[in-house]
Amino acid sequence: MTRTAPPNAQPSAQLSMNQVLLCGALIVTLSMGIRHGFGLWLQPITMDRGWTRETFSFALAVQNLAWGITGPVTGMLADRFGPFRVLVMGGLLYALGLVLMGVSSSGLAFMASAGLLVGIAQSGTTYAVIYGVIGRNVAPDKRSWAMGVAAAAGSFGQFLMVPTSNWLIGHTGWQNALFVLGGAALFIIPLALGLREPKGATTLHPHHQSIGQALREAFGYRSFQLLMLGYFVCGFQVVFIGVHMPSYLKDHGLSPQVATYALALIGLFNVVGTYAAGSLGQHMPKRYILSSIYALRAVAIVTFLNVPLTPNSVYIFSAVMGVLWLSTVPPTNAVLAQIFGVQHMSMLGGFVFLSHQIGSFLGVWLGGRLYDLSGSYDIVWWLAVALGVMAALVNLPVRETAIPRQAVPA
Structure with missing residues (x-):
């Protein structure tokens, strides 16, 4: 005799929800906060080293791709052996990658440090791993909200770290700024102790599935498949804007301070957006939330491109985009847990995020490549609009119901 086991069933929580949220949020604040400010280094590094924008952009494109490719592997390891070891290794690699960024004297070395090392580190210190812990230790009726809290922490990290990074660059030089941030990344290691699950906590499930x-x-x-396609668009849009908007604004005669405030506003307003998306996911279909976010992004970009470019228009655009920035993360991951359960959540989240990072690779690289070819970012801006419309449409047919499975014989 068999019984049907819903995939979102879970054992009793092994860690307290408050502990998971506090440590997870602080880790995401550091890892995402440092990452969001990389666009501030584009001009000082390329000018000092004599590189083209494509050289810098390609390294960050490799970073996003490395993050995506290794994400399923780090997620698989976190699901199998627990998140603690993955977070410790991620923190060490993050610090090493940032330090080597500061001493890289060739485009190849910069790609290896800023691209490969930092990308691998981010795969083990961001959402896929943290959300796996949340999925296993937070009750299903609070899961979407908890994921919104963690995503909001990453947004607060952007609001906090972007001005901090800009201040460090201005007062200590771009190299020393990277060294300081490398030291900050090491704080991920003691925070990981708060996410150290008891032995066997990752394998207690009513229906055991192999990885295959x-x-x-x-x-x-x-x-x-549809969630992966939508996440591809998310990566393309946010990484293109995050990396290239400071240079876009400077090209149009606005001061670097405007770009700093713009990135900080994105982070500040995304605290609201991600928390709201996670909370709304408890009360309404998440596919409608995702579709609305992508549609509103397209509208925001079209409006931004068709109004006079002033500091005020930049700040309004940044605030609007901030609400929509990473607000796709909580509903996307909550849908994954709702459909497939939490046993392999970090791994499946890593595969969806791989699609996100392929989009990120193309967004950041095409931004630099097409700028060098045409002297303008216009083509990539309008490509971001078209992709936003597509993503709004493909998320509508997503089914959020759990897949029924047969449990082991009683």
Whole structure:
């Protein structure tokens, strides 16, 4: 005799929710906060080293791709052995990568440090790993909200760290600023102690699936494919804007201070956006939330490109985009947990994020490549609009109901 086990069933929580949220939020604040400010280094590094913007952009494109490719692996390791070891290694690699960024004297060395090392580090210190812990230790009726809290922390990290990074660059030089941030990344290691789950906590599930079974099930499910496609667009848009907007504004005669405030405003308002998206996900279909976010991004970019470019228009655009920035993260990951359960959540989240990072790779690289070819960012801006419309449409058919599975014989 068999019984049907819903995939979002979970054992009793092994860690307290407050502990998970506090440590997870602080880790995401550091890892995402440092990452969001990389656009501030584009001009000082390229001018000092004599590199083209494409050289810098390609290194960050490799970073996003490395993050995405290794994400499923780090997620798999976190699901199997717990998040603590993954977070410790991620913190060490993050610090090493930032220090080597500061001493890289060639484009190849810069790509290896800023690209490969930092990208791998980010895969082990950001959402996929943290959300796996949340999924296993927070009750399903609070899961979407908890993911919104963690995403809001990453947004607050951007608001906090972007002005801090700009201040460090201005007062200590771009190299020393990277060294300081490398030291800050090491604080991820003691925070990881708060996410150290008891032995066996990651394997207690009412229906055990092998990795191969989980992957075949997910990749054969249409809603999983649609979520990956939407996340591709998310990566393209946010990384293009985050990396290239400071240079876009400077090209149009606005001061670097405007760009700093713009990135900080994105981070500040995304605290509201991500928290709201996570909270709304408890009360309404998440596919409608995701579709609305992508549609509103397209409207915001079209409006921004068609009004006079002034500091005030930049700040308004940044505030609007901030609300929409990472607000896709809580509903996307909550849908994954709702459909497939939490046993392999970090791994499946890593695969969805791989799609996000392929989009990020193209967004940041095409931004630099097409600028060098045409002297303008216009083509990439309008490509971001078209992709936003597409993502709004593909999220509407997503099915959020859990996949029924047969439990082991009683």
